[in-house]
Amino acid sequence: MSLIAALGTSQTLAWASSYYLVAIVADPIARDLSTSTTVIFAAFSAALMISALLGPRVGRTIDVFGGREVLGLSNLLFAAGLLTLAASPSPFVMWLAWLIIGVAMGLGLYDAAFATLGRIYGESARSAITGITLIAGFASTVGWPLTSWGDAAVGWRYTCAAWAVAHLCLGLPLNLIILPRQRASGGQTHGANNPHVPMDRAMWLLGFAFAAGWVVSTGMAAHLPRVLEAAGASTREAIAAAALVGPAQVAARLLEALFMSRYHPLVSARLSTLAHPVGAGLLLGLGGWLAMPFTLLHGAGNGILTIARGTVPLAVFGSVNYGYRLGLLGAPARIAQAGAPLAFGVLIETYGSGALLWSSAICLSALLAFCAVHEKPSPPDEALG
Structure with missing residues (x-):
């Protein structure tokens, strides 16, 4: 139960500070950087593309080693991307920030969490998957109001920095302390290096x-x-x-x-x-x-x-x-x-x-x-x- 609560909480943080962030901060970022919201959403679309391209390799890595280190690394990358976004002086750096966040999304959103649960529980992971989605289902309910309040109170830059701190102080410890460390067996390593997944x-x-x-x-x-x-x-x-x-x-x-x-x-x-x-x-x-x-x-x-x-x-x-x-x-x-x-x-x-x-x-x-x-x-x- 503690594993599901920890992973559900870290997923809530990951979604709130990435997928649900852009809808609130796009307008103030565009004003600050003298660009259009179309450019901001284009950068976000690029982040989604990167996460898509990384998906199979990330899943293969979790099949071999488990998700503890992968999800922990995603917290570090989320923090790096959000801090880069907070410090962006130009659209170019803003794009760089979203590309980093895209890598973090590939390592840290639902697919990686589901793969982690599959590695731990095998074919009995259904209830655990449902459990973390129950918790993370509140990501927009939590994320949109907090980001809006932060933007109004201290500005979008400090708000992004606060989300970065949350990844370092909350998400990273939850993923590294609660998730079990797993070792790859010889069979799992072989299967992951030569995955037998026909596109049937x-x-x-x-x-x-x-x-x-x-x-x-x-x-x-x-x-x-x-x-x-x-x-x-x-x-x-x-x-x-x-x-x-x-x-x-x-x-x-x-x-x-x-x-x-x-x-x-x-x-x-x-x-x-x-x-x-x-x-x-x-x-x-x-x-x-x-x-x-x-x-x-x-x-x-x-x-x-x-x-x-x-x-x-x-x-x-x-x-x-x-x-x-x-x-x-x-x-x-x-x-x-x-x-x-x-x-x-x-x-x-x-x-x-x-x-x-x-x-x-x-x-x-x-x-x-x-x-x-x-x-x-x-x-x-x-x-x-």
Whole structure:
């Protein structure tokens, strides 16, 4: 239990100070450095690309040595990137800071945490994965208000520096002290140096499904209040409804832990892709007064999809090369995430609330992919044949 609490806390810190940081600090950074917010978000997109490229190698390393040192290194890199960002005198240094943070994200976000749990618990890691997502589901709830308060009180530079100190004083000790030190066996070392992970039908389908789901999640995260207003909600209603995403994610994860653990994780994954289209149908069909039900359904789908990203590959393929497999499956999702805010911005400009028809179609395509995955694929040798 202490391991789950420690890893959940360090994940909350990692997400709050990276993924959820840019939405708050983009405007003040742009003003200070005499550049545009587009440049800031472009740097953040580059960070996501770097984290995607690092994913398979990071997963392979965790398969061999465990995640203790990898996650500890991520805290040092988060601190270095945030301190560089805090001291940025120019857009060039700001870009450098986000590139460092991108490396830290590749080493320290959910995929690395899930791989660490898979290395420790093997195929029984499902409840532990759910546990840390329950805690880290509050990252936006914690991160956005703290960053906003810090920016208003002491400015964005000191706020970024404070997040860096939190990584050194909280995240690093939690990862190094609580996580167990693990040694690689000869078999694990060989498997990681020569990973036997064929890109079979199930891998392609899951890679597509997770990428589709995270495109919608990221696009909505960047534009949710705007979409709700386009659907007829007032500004006040849109902001109030958008604030429910975090609690909805956590509530859905709790329900998954209590009631869905008896079923195969693919069942939860399929349900997660239905939530957004159902909510969008209600919103588009009946009007903006259903902004809150839509947001609750959308947030619930996101919450369960996050768990499925860790539990479905473990249940379908087993724990051998689990970290490396997560890295392969997560790379398309992170690359797609990088362009999602821009793409959905264009869709909203063009179609208004009709952009929800596009997002719903993407979610339904993910549902079809999940439905096409069998609970147990062919053995690796058969898949290669």
